[in-house]
Amino acid sequence: MRPDLRGVPTSAPAEEALMDFETALESLYANRGEPLNLIRPALKQWPEWSLPHVFRAIVLLGFTERRFARGAAGSLERAEPLLAHATDRERGLYTAARHMLEGNWTEACETFEQLLIEYPLDMLALHTAQNLDFFRGQPVVLRNRVSRVLPAWTPTTPGYGFVLGMQAFGLEESNQYPEAESVARAALELHPENPWAVHALAHVMEMQGRVSEGIEHLESGASLWAPDSGFAYHNWWHLALFYLDRGDDAAVLDLYDRELGAPEARFALNMLDAAALLWRLNLLGIDVGDRAEPVAAWWREQIAEGSAYYAFNDFHAAVSFALTGDVPSLAALLEQLEQAPADSGRGAISREVGLPLVRAMVDYATGNHAGCAKALARQRDAAQAFGGSHAQRDLITLTLTDAAARGGNPALARHYLNERRIMKPASPLADRLEERIALLAA
Ligand SMILES: [Fe+2]
Known part of the structure; x- marks a missing residue:
């Protein structure tokens, strides 16, 4: 073993x-x-x-x-x-x-x-x-499953920051937006490039209609979260949603094409x-x-x-x-x-x-x-x-x-x-x- x-x-x-x-x-x-x-x-x-x-x-x-x-x-x-x-x-x-x-x-x-x-x-x-x-489609389990194991993880456990990213998304999908934001930001402190934590925070802003903040959050971090990530596509999609919400149709189409x-x-x-x-x-x-x-x-x-x-x-x-x-x-x-x-x-x-x-x-x-x-x-x-x-x-x-x-x-x-x-x-x-x-x- x-x-x-x-x-x-x-x-x-x-x-x-x-x-x-x-x-x-x-x-x-x-x-x-x-x-x-x-x-x-x-x-x-x-x-x-x-x-x-x-x-x-x-x-x-x-x-x-x-x-x-x-x-x-x-x-x-x-x-x-x-x-x-x-x-x-x-x-x-x-x-x-x-x-x-x-x-x-x-x-x-x-x-x-x-x-x-x-x-x-x-x-x-x-x-x-x-x-x-x-x-x-089990958002509460998405949150609780992570909660059940989290006490065993410490900041020095390899991958800990990524588990925080998971917790943040579970909290967000359980409609606990302030808690989700706080955990997502903690996850991003440890790994600012983590596309999943970036995504959890983008979701919080999407659900709360914080359009300008959402655009700033995704655009300012893109050089970190986008390279070499299969998940970048979905984060670009979230950016397009914010543009669409703002009524900037040209930016949506431009982002789609890019x-x-x-x-x-x-x-x-x-x-x-x-x-x-x-x-x-x-x-x-x-x-x-x-x-x-x-x-x-x-x-x-x-x-x-x-x-x-x-x-x-x-x-x-x-x-x-x-x-x-x-x-x-x-x-x-x-x-x-x-x-x-x-x-x-x-x-x-x-x-x-x-x-x-x-x-x-x-x-x-x-x-x-x-x-x-x-x-x-x-x-x-x-x-x-x-x-x-x-x-x-x-x-x-x-x-x-x-x-x-x-x-x-x-x-x-x-x-x-x-x-x-x-x-x-x-x-x-x-x-x-x-x-x-x-x-x-x-
Ligand atoms: Fe998403």
Whole structure:
């Protein structure tokens, strides 16, 4: 048994193997570099060690895309015969990864939690469970899971500042904005480059409608958080939301063209943000030109592979199809969602949340705006179950408002606008939405 940097037991065959693994793990939790590339030396040099195989599977499954499931399954198959030499903790990580592969995110989280009871410093278990809490729409767990292990961490524990970043995001998604801000700032004191802590603070400002502060926060730190970070895309997206809230449409489009429109690699995690931003612009009557088609085309390719895998992605695929008027792709997506497996994990999220929301987008795209508004009003407060952040799911409310106005029910649109005025009194977007409602309903 060879303890890792935090004293958590591993069966690493050599100290060098452990260091290679730690490099990849740090890349994962710090959102810096490419964990899949960085785990390769350990896989190549010590193929008899199960943990790097399990790590690779967990990283691949974190993309929430069907196309990576086969690679993850292969890694777990390679890990399985090696488990006899693994520690109990490593076997637990394998079991949790298996649950992830099978779409049983709740069981995966339970397994990670069992590990965290015994090994509260297990960074891989903690990081992955937080991702899963986010994907399955459990904001309070997002906060509490970190709280349960935090007493075991000290400022000298490797990765401590990044755990504070996780705590900050959990607090923010639990609507504890002052506490979230304080913890995010503490995390950024330790690691000003940490994109996850930057993100948590951006969310606080987004939820409170602190538009100018949000822009300053993201722009002033971009030279630190953006380089070599796969998470930078999402932070640029947040900056675009602040510009949009301020009414600076040209800055939104410019930022889209610079940072969001042509990423080096396209993943659901960033293409859903691209679709969402273009849809938000469209809902405000801003012409997005030919920007929507490549986004919809990417989502079409995923549908061709059978996409009903994670409902949050599928909804954004539907948004991109509504944006481009691609009703056949909406129909194909709907058909796949109707056949979602009858499990209690990812399949249940597809059936219970994805299906009605995609149906509502079909209504929107086919001109049944009143039907769309009615369906979205019914689903909106339950949609948390398909994950994403409050800020991301605001897309549902914005679509509902637009559809209600177009469908001849401006009172319904204003009903939901009232919420925004109370929750984000400083946000200029509400007045703009009011004008838009009046225009659409006229
Ligand atoms: Fe976010």
